[in-house]
Each structure stands twice: as structure tokens, then as C-alpha cells.
Amino acid sequence: MALETTGGYWSPVIWLAAFIVAFLISYIIWGMGEKKHAKGEQEKPFLSGMEEPPKEEVHIRAENMYWGFTDTLRGYYDFMKKIHTGIINDYVLWFLGMATIFFIVVILPEVFK
Numbered sequence: 001m002a003l004e005t006t007g008g009y010w011s012p013v014i015w016l017a018a019f020i021v022a023f024l025i026s027y028i029i030w031g032m033g034e035k036k037h038a039k040g041e042q043e044k045p046f047l048s049g050m051e052e053p054p055k056e057e058v059h060i061r062a063e064n065m066y067w068g069f070t071d072t073l074r075g076y077y078d079f080m081k082k083i084h085t086g087i088i089n090d091y092v093l094w095f096l097g098m099a100t101i102f103f104i105v106v107i108l109p110e111v112f113k
Contacts, residue, residue, distance in 0.1 A: 037043075045052060063070070070077060083094075
């Protein structure tokens with residue numbers, strides 16, 4: 001059985017067969033690879049003869065990766081840091097306040113129609 005759509009032809013049996021063939025080809029290529037693994041010097045990554053720096057020096061922190069994004073939205077983040085205290089009572093109060101506003105704006109006009 002096939003499913004004909006506006007985007008083309010989809011047959012689960014054909015897709016399953018294609019997946020199995022692709023898996024077998026991948027497995028054969030993987031099996032043809034080198035079986036032995038040398039220890040010692042060959043385990044290290046190739047860095048054109050340079051010594052590998054410590055992991056702490058090459059680690060990219062999120063604050064560096066997203067610098068342009070966070071710098072552009074600094075005003076928003078500064079405001080959000082002020083209102084997020086980490087106290088659960090404040091979050092419950094925000095939830096109740098937003099639910100009240102939602103109720104007034106969306107539900108009440110429908111009730112009094």
C-alpha cells in the first residue's frame with residue numbers, strides 16, 4: 001500500500017528497504033576499516049606538531065559564544081534579572097497576576113457578550 005501526497009510518493013516498504021540497504025553499505029564500509037589501534041603517541045590529535053593545550057584553555061564558554069546576542073539584548077536581560085529573584089513566592093505571584101490579566105482580557109468579554 002502506498003500513500004500518494006501532493007509532495008510525491010511514500011511507500012513504507014520501499015523506505016524500509018532503502019534504510020536496510022543503506023545500513024548494510026555503511027556496515028560493510030565500517031568493517032573494511034583499520035582493526036587495530038595503536039596506543040601512545042598515535043592516540044593524540046594531530047595539531048601540526050604543536051602540543052595540545054589544556055582543556056581549560058580551549059574551552060569556549062557560552063558567554064563568549066553568544067556575546068553579540070546577549071550584548072544586543074542587554075536592556076532586556078538587565079530588566080529580566082531584576083524581576084527574577086529566585087524566590088518561588090514571586091513566581092507564583094507572577095503566575096496569578098498573568099492568569100488574572102488573561103481572565104479579564106480574554107474570558108470576561110466572552111461572558112458578557
